[in-house]
Structures are given as C-alpha cells and as structure tokens.
Amino acid sequence: MARAKHGAGGRASNARKDSGPSPTVRLMILGVVSLAMTIILYFFRDSINEGFLLALLGLLAMVGVFYLFASVIGLVAFSGERREGAIVDGFVESLPEGVCVTDASDAVIFANGAYRSLVGAAEDVEVQPPEAVLSRHDDAANALYRLANSATRGLDAEEEFRLLSGLGAAQGEPRWYRASVHVMPGGSSGKAMKAWRIADISAERLQQEQYFLELQKAIDHLDRAPAGFFAAEPGGRIQYVNATLAEWLGIDLTGFVPGEMTLSDIVVSGSVQMLTAIKADPGKVRSAIVDVELAKSNGESLPVQLIHRVQTASNGDPGPMRTIVLNRAQGADSAQDLRSAEVRFSRFFNSTPMAIAALDADGRILRTNASFAGLFGAVVDHDALARRVKFDTIIHERDLERFEKAFEAAKGNRANIEPFDTVLPVEGAERHVRIFVNAVASPIGGPDHDAGLEEAAIVHAMDTTEQKALEAQMAQSQKMQAVGQLAGGIAHDFNNVLTAIIMASDLLLSNHRPSDPSFPDIMNIKQNANRAASLVRQLLAFSRRQTLRPEVLSLTDVLADLRMLLSRLIGNDIKLTIEHGRDLWPVKADLGQFEQVIVNLTVNARDAMAGGGELAIATRNVPADEVAGMDTPGIEPGDYVAIEVADTGTGIPVDVVEKIFEPFFTTKEVGKGTGLGLSMVYGIIKQTGGGIYASSVEGEGTTFTILLPRHEADADGAEDSAPVRKEPAPDAEKRDLSGSATVLLVEDEDAVRMGGVRALTSRGYTVLEAGDGMEALEIMAEADGPVDLVVSDVVMPEMDGPTLLRELRKDHPDIKFIFVSGYAEDAFAKNLPEGAQFGFLPKPFSLKQLATKVKETLEEQ
Numbered sequence: 001m002a003r004a005k006h007g008a009g010g011r012a013s014n015a016r017k018d019s020g021p022s023p024t025v026r027l028m029i030l031g032v033v034s035l036a037m038t039i040i041l042y043f044f045r046d047s048i049n050e051g052f053l054l055a056l057l058g059l060l061a062m063v064g065v066f067y068l069f070a071s072v073i074g075l076v077a078f079s080g081e082r083r084e085g086a087i088v089d090g091f092v093e094s095l096p097e098g099v100c101v102t103d104a105s106d107a108v109i110f111a112n113g114a115y116r117s118l119v120g121a122a123e124d125v126e127v128q129p130p131e132a133v134l135s136r137h138d139d140a141a142n143a144l145y146r147l148a149n150s151a152t153r154g155l156d157a158e159e160e161f162r163l164l165s166g167l168g169a170a171q172g173e174p175r176w177y178r179a180s181v182h183v184m185p186g187g188s189s190g191k192a193m194k195a196w197r198i199a200d201i202s203a204e205r206l207q208q209e210q211y212f213l214e215l216q217k218a219i220d221h222l223d224r225a226p227a228g229f230f231a232a233e234p235g236g237r238i239q240y241v242n243a244t245l246a247e248w249l250g251i252d253l254t255g256f257v258p259g260e261m262t263l264s265d266i267v268v269s270g271s272v273q274m275l276t277a278i279k280a281d282p283g284k285v286r287s288a289i290v291d292v293e294l295a296k297s298n299g300e301s302l303p304v305q306l307i308h309r310v311q312t313a314s315n316g317d318p319g320p321m322r323t324i325v326l327n328r329a330q331g332a333d334s335a336q337d338l339r340s341a342e343v344r345f346s347r348f349f350n351s352t353p354m355a356i357a358a359l360d361a362d363g364r365i366l367r368t369n370a371s372f373a374g375l376f377g378a379v380v381d382h383d384a385l386a387r388r389v390k391f392d393t394i395i396h397e398r399d400l401e402r403f404e405k406a407f408e409a410a411k412g413n414r415a416n417i418e419p420f421d422t423v424l425p426v427e428g429a430e431r432h433v434r435i436f437v438n439a440v441a442s443p444i445g446g447p448d449h450d451a452g453l454e455e456a457a458i459v460h461a462m463d464t465t466e467q468k469a470l471e472a473q474m475a476q477s478q479k480m481q482a483v484g485q486l487a488g489g490i491a492h493d494f495n496n497v498l499t500a501i502i503m504a505s506d507l508l509l510s511n512h513r514p515s516d517p518s519f520p521d522i523m524n525i526k527q528n529a530n531r532a533a534s535l536v537r538q539l540l541a542f543s544r545r546q547t548l549r550p551e552v553l554s555l556t557d558v559l560a561d562l563r564m565l566l567s568r569l570i571g572n573d574i575k576l577t578i579e580h581g582r583d584l585w586p587v588k589a590d591l592g593q594f595e596q597v598i599v600n601l602t603v604n605a606r607d608a609m610a611g612g613g614e615l616a617i618a619t620r621n622v623p624a625d626e627v628a629g630m631d632t633p634g635i636e637p638g639d640y641v642a643i644e645v646a647d648t649g650t651g652i653p654v655d656v657v658e659k660i661f662e663p664f665f666t667t668k669e670v671g672k673g674t675g676l677g678l679s680m681v682y683g684i685i686k687q688t689g690g691g692i693y694a695s696s697v698e699g700e701g702t703t704f705t706i707l708l709p710r711h712e713a714d715a716d717g718a719e720d721s722a723p724v725r726k727e728p729a730p731d732a733e734k735r736d737l738s739g740s741a742t743v744l745l746v747e748d749e750d751a752v753r754m755g756g757v758r759a760l761t762s763r764g765y766t767v768l769e770a771g772d773g774m775e776a777l778e779i780m781a782e783a784d785g786p787v788d789l790v791v792s793d794v795v796m797p798e799m800d801g802p803t804l805l806r807e808l809r810k811d812h813p814d815i816k817f818i819f820v821s822g823y824a825e826d827a828f829a830k831n832l833p834e835g836a837q838f839g840f841l842p843k844p845f846s847l848k849q850l851a852t853k854v855k856e857t858l859e860e861q
Contacts, residue, residue, distance in 0.1 A: 097199035102129045104191040120168030130196040139163045151181045151194050176205040228325030234318035236263040245325050250297035268293040273374035283314040303328040355461040364388040379424050395422045406437035410457035413439045432468045436460040495822030496749040499844040501529045503755030506847035533844045550588045555619050556580045566602050573612035581620035585641050588711040593684045600681050601645045608649025616646045635691040639710035651698040737851040741788035741858050742766040746776045748796045759847040773799025794821035816857050
C-alpha cells in the first residue's frame, strides 16, 4: 500500500500521516512538559545547584528531540491508532476495485494497489488522480463530466462507460468500467476530500450480453413457433402476443402496447365467457382446451383451438393466463374435408346467440357452446362442465318437475315439447331463462360408440331477464294508468258532489247564526266535505290531473326554508342532515306541491325509524350522460336535478318496493294511513315531468331519488309561452263582493249550477244559466243586453268549456271568462287559442271563493 503526495515538482514521497498524533499535538505535549519543568525549577531554584540543573535541562532537551524525531519517522505512535490503521489499510488494499483519495486541489492522498495496477502506475510517484487519467480518453469525457460536476456540488455519483483502448495494462482492447465518487468531509484542514472507486466490469458486461443474446434467441424461437401464443393479466388485458399469432390476426407488433388490447378485442363476441369460466382452485394451475374463433384486424374470423392455462393465487385471487393458439384452418390435405366440416360446425355452434347444451340419457351435460358459458357461467364453471354435471342442478328446484317431463318427452323422440321458464339459482338479482328441450332425431353412435356419451336431448336456453323486466314495467304502467284514469274520473264526479255540498253548507250557514242549534251540525258537514276534498286532491295528484302553479325554484332555498319544519316533524330522536349541491340548476315546479312531497317522504322515513336514526336529504346535478347510464325507466333524456331522501330505518322488502306507489297500498296499521301518500308524491313528480325511484335494503334503510328536469329559459331569457291567466288576489277581511253585472253560468251538474246561481244572485248579479256549451251559445245569442262574464265548467257533454270560449271569441273577442274544473289547468289550457285570457277556479269551491273570483275578474282591465 502506498500514499502519495504531489508537490510543486510533481513527485511523490511516502509519508504516514494517520499513524499517530499530528505535529501540532506533539508540540503541545512537549510544550506542556517544558512549562511544568520550568515552574518546578523556578520554585525550587534555591535548593538545586547549578550543575544538577544544567544536567537536567540537557537530558530533557535530548528526550524532546528524540520524541520529535521518532514521531516524525513513525517510530513512536499510540498503539490503538496503529492497530486501527493497520486494519483499514489491509481492508482497502484487499479490495478488487481501485480506490483513490484526493484532496481539495485534486492531489492524490491515497491509492491502493488495485488502483495503481488499473491505471498502470509502477511506482508511487507515477500515481495520478482519476480525473487526470480519465480525461485522456474521449469515450469517458461525458461520464467524467457528470462525476466531477456531482462532486463539486457535494453529491455522490456513479457512471458506467466503455473505453475502446482500456486503461493501463488493458490498453489496446475495449473494456467496460464503473467509476464512482464520494465526497468526504475534510480532516484538520477542514477541506473536503474525494474518494474515487474504479472497477473493470468487462466480464460482468460480457455475461449480461450473453444472457441477453440467449433471451433474444428464446423470444425468437417463441415468435417463430408454428403455434400462436399470448399472455394476459387476470382482467383480460393482453401483455404479450408472439409473431405467429400477430401474423394470423394482422396485428402490427411495432405498434403493440402491452395491456392496451383485451381478450374481447381478439376473441369473437360470446366466446370470451368460455375462457373466463375456466377457473383454478386457490394455489393451483388448470389447463383446458376450447374451440373458439378469433377476430382478425380486417374483420374476418379465424377458427382456432386454444390450450388455455390459468393460475390462481393461494389467497384465491386470479392469476395470469397463458394460452397456446392452434390454427384449425391449417391441416393435412387428406383430412381437409373433415377439418373444414369441424370448423363449420364449431363456428355455427359457438357463434349462435342462443345457449346450447347436449345431454346424455342421464341428463348430464356432454358439450356446450360459448353462449351457454355466458348465460350459465354464474352457476356452473368450465370444470363442472368437464365433470359432466347434470343439467337439473343448474335450474331452480321449483322447475325440476317441468324439466323432467320435457326431458322424458325428448328421450321418447316426441316433437313440439312445450318450453318453460325458470330462474337461475344465483344470489342477488334474479336471471330469468326460457328453456327449450328438443329430441335428437338421429342419435350419434354406432356399434362401438359409448352409449353413455350419446346425445339423448338438445337443450336451448334464452335469457329473458330483460324481457321479463319490460313485461313487468308494462303491466305496472298499464295498471297505474288504469287506476289513474279511474281515480281521475271518480275525482271529477266527486268534486261536483263536494262542490254542491260545500255551497249548500255555505247557504245554510249564511241563514243560521252561531247560536242556532243546527249551526254546529252544518259546520261539521262543511268540514268533512273539505276533508273529502283533500282526499280527492290526492287522487288527482296520483292521476296527474291536479291543479299546479309551477314556478322556477331554487331547491337550495326551498330545502333551507323547510329545514325547521322537517326537524319538528321527525322529533329529537332522528338526526336530520341536508347537503346542498354546488351550483344547483333551477327547476320549474309547484312550490306547495314540492314541499308536500318532501314532507310526505320525511313522515314516512320517521315512521320507519321508531327507535331513532338519521335522515339525510341531498341535492346534486345529474348531467344527461349520467342519466343515460342510470336505471330510470320512463324518464326522458336530458339534464336533471336529483333530490335524495335517505333514512336508516327498517327498509322495505323487495316484493313490497314494486307496490309502494300504488294508491291505497300501505304497510301501516289500520287507521294509520290511507295509502295515498306515496301515490300522491308519484303523481306530483310525474306531472312535473320528472321521476321518483326507491331503493331499499331490509334492516339498513331506504333511499328515494327524485329527478326533476333542469329548467332552461328561452334564448331571450323569457319564460316558456303559456296562456295568460290571472292569479287570485288574497281575500280581504271585509271586502264587498256584491255587483250588478250580468253573468252567464254554464254547468252541467244541476246542484252545482243551482248553488252558483243562488250565490251570485244573492250578491246582486244578474245570472243566466246553461246546462252545456250549446245552450250557452243560444242564450248569448238571445240575451237582451251584453253579458259581462262567463263562468263555465271545463268538462261538459256536447261542447266543453275550451270550445265554448273559442266560439264566443268569434263574436265577443274581449269577453271575460272563468273556468271551473276539478282537473289541472294544464289539461285544457293547451287547447285554448293563443293569447286567450281567462280566470281559473279549481273545484271544489265555496260560495265566497266563487263570488271573490267573479269580483276580481270583473274588476280587471
């Protein structure tokens, strides 16, 4: 081992700089000793003679000079430090890679034997720093620059480079080197030092290149194999395709990106399920042979046979898939016809969208097509099919008897076997299947054929889940429509009866004082009539014929105003949270009816959480593309605003969820619910143009989702055009409702017409009455004076109210008109001429409401 220090002349001298105390330390020790002796001599000078003193000083001087000289040449050193230095020297000197330490001025402080040998330095004086050695080689210039730059910034760095001529003894032949630099803190000088390490890695590189060449050969062998091959992840993403398969399918390997292509991209639709149905037990590997068709890039199909191998991890997670592909379109000429027939049958068998299975005489499944694996994959996998599982194990137990009858008929070679519907015995959503069992006209087999493998029947299966859902929706829609029409018709007639009762009660009350004994009974009649009118309004809401006053609403403000009311409704045991969506779109709805919807849903949620819970109301925007992906039957495409009302109550059973919006259906005890609450909610939301949907899990809670269409103003910012109508003014406390105008009252219900005539006549009006529209036209033509106002029912025989208005406007364009009806105003307003002005009074109404509406309409300009 050698250490070299370059001076001005560039020569090196050996020196041990780390085997003992530094010169400064040695001088300090000597100074302390001298000072101590001087103090002793000073205080004891009187008792020491001059000769002794001179001899002692001479002896000390000799000892000091000898110590300094011995320390400099390394003869004197601390034993612990010498042993430590020897260990370090031995370790560094034994390293196979060159080590060189330079100071801040890039002068060599230390270099081991491997470094001297590597750079070709025969003597210590010939040792040069790595920077000087590598700078002579252009091939190492870039690597040296990065190393030096990192060292200057105080960072460690490592580089590998190749020199055409090599270093030292290796000059003349290309060699690979690995060089690194490590910055060390300085010693007593405080200046940092750099530790360089240089190793010849040519042998390592040669081994890597040889391994790479062998790997390239193996890949080339796999690419040029006469069979195709691909590897895929558990999710079906293909990571590798060999050149043979790429050539068959027309895949450009130069543009192939691992993971970008999936099994469904190369396997013809319907056959992917045959591969995904092959599963291995945890920690096992399983292989299977399947016949499928692959899709070429030009759209053509390629019949192949796959040797498919799957692996499953010990924890049950699916592992990678490895598949060998055999081209069935290629074969020997002697067997070409047979192979072509097999290919045609396999193509037909696997490409048909109907699931097909061949059964033996015991009902075991002999073979299936791709569609069968896709349809029954949830209840039977590829391994079960390979074990020839019996077909009756994969259908619902309630349909086993029907299958047995059909199967026996097929074995008896009977025709026209009746198909039957079944449900797959899987957890979660039901999957409906229609089963066709057919006899085999010409059984396969011969003298040497195994009778146990002979087909006894062919089973065709078709997924009817979507069809069943559509049938259920159609039946529900027809039932709801029929009930709605019935409810609307009953409500219309019942409104006439209630109007007559309420008006008659008002007439009686006007003739009886509160002290009269009959007054409470009359008031009781009126109150119950009003209560019945409330029930009729609920029926009209369900049939979507109620009177609405739509306006543009901000649901954020509406729900904020309702918060206090809802908190009181649910009580202290239920926690209410309202989460408002950001930048919520406006909607157009009847404020009072929408508030009634939220209140009804809140009361239902409260009743479902008798022991307390949490009620959460949230709003958000739902763009059209998200609505398209939701299960929202009966809703038009477009943007919507969603209101979700979720509780943590008892939940609703699956068989009950489908009926909750039907009128008079309730799960509450007798006397605690009419069954019209949710049906009214359903009708209000539908009449507004939206939809309401319920999802529930028993024991966890129920969520109602309301979708209201986003309201958008016209291009000029104006609201949608509609017939002009006047809002009723609030009733004054003491308003004069009398008048002297001429009013034509048109009503086909005699009791209502008589009550209206008496009410208006008692207030000074001249009243003309008609039973229908035709009679009203005749009265208008024969009237002595002008008619100031027409009050007409909407639904009447021969001529309805809108037609009457249209006919009257021909001769009386400015005539004032009031419609009375139990139906929604929108139900008839669309049939009116554009710009028609009219008032509207919903049935049932009281005498005061009729008089007030007539007074307001007559006073309008």
